[in-house]
Amino acid sequence: MLRALILLAVAGCVQAGTIQGIVLEHASGRPLARTVVRLDPVPQSSGNQGHPLTLRVGLSGSFVFPTVTPGVYLLTAIPEGYFPGAFGQRLPLGHAAPIKVTADSTLFAKLRC
Numbered sequence: 585m586l587r588a589l590i591l592l593a594v595a596g597c598v599q600a601g602t603i604q605g606i607v608l609e610h611a612s613g614r615p616l617a618r619t620v621v622r623l624d625p626v627p628q629s630s631g632n633q634g635h636p637l638t639l640r641v642g643l644s645g646s647f648v649f650p651t652v653t654p655g656v657y658l659l660t661a662i663p664e665g666y667f668p669g670a671f672g673q674r675l676p677l678g679h680a681a682p683i684k685v686t687a688d689s690t691l692f693a694k695l696r697c
Contacts, residue, residue, distance in 0.1 A: 600651035601685035605693035607645045607661045607669065610676075615645025616697060619663040623649055626656040626682055657683045661695040669697035 607619045619641045625634030634655060641647045641661075658680040659671040671693045672681020683691060 599687035600653055601687065601689035601691070602648065602650055603652055603657075603659065603683065603685065603691045603693065604648040605646070605659075605671075605691075605695060607641055607647070607663065607695045607697060609666070610669070610696040615641075615643070616661070616663045616666065617641065617643045617645060619645065619661050619697070621647045621695070622660045622662065623652065624658045624660070626658060628656065652685045654686050655684075657685060659683055659693055659695070661697055663697045666697040669695040671695060 603623060605621075607616045607621065608614065609616055621639055621641060623637040625636065634653065637649055637652070639647055639649070660680060661669045663669075667676045670678070670680030671683060673679065685691075
């Protein structure tokens with residue numbers, strides 16, 4: 585019981601944002617299962633490089649990064665057999681828009697590939 589209370593207290597102190605979304609095929613709008621989604625930190629002048637977070641979406645195409653450390657990130661989907669898709673991308677080979685994550689931020693992103 586004491587361990588559970590300590591873990592709960594520590595979890596409440598962790599400050600992190602949430603990024604979630606879905607990966608869709610651009611033409612049909614259907615979910616792209618088993619797509620790799622990557623969250624890359626943008627290097628900052630403070631020297632905090634961070635580490636990229638990677639996951640593979642399920643059959644529904646949905647994903648969630650539940651505890652993202654505050655900072656600036658680029659979100660990219662890399663499906664097999666399609667062009668990569670990124671958050672804020674306007675053209676098939678365009679660049680991603682940076683995402684600023686704060687301790688209490690929540691973002692839902694639709695990534696089209």
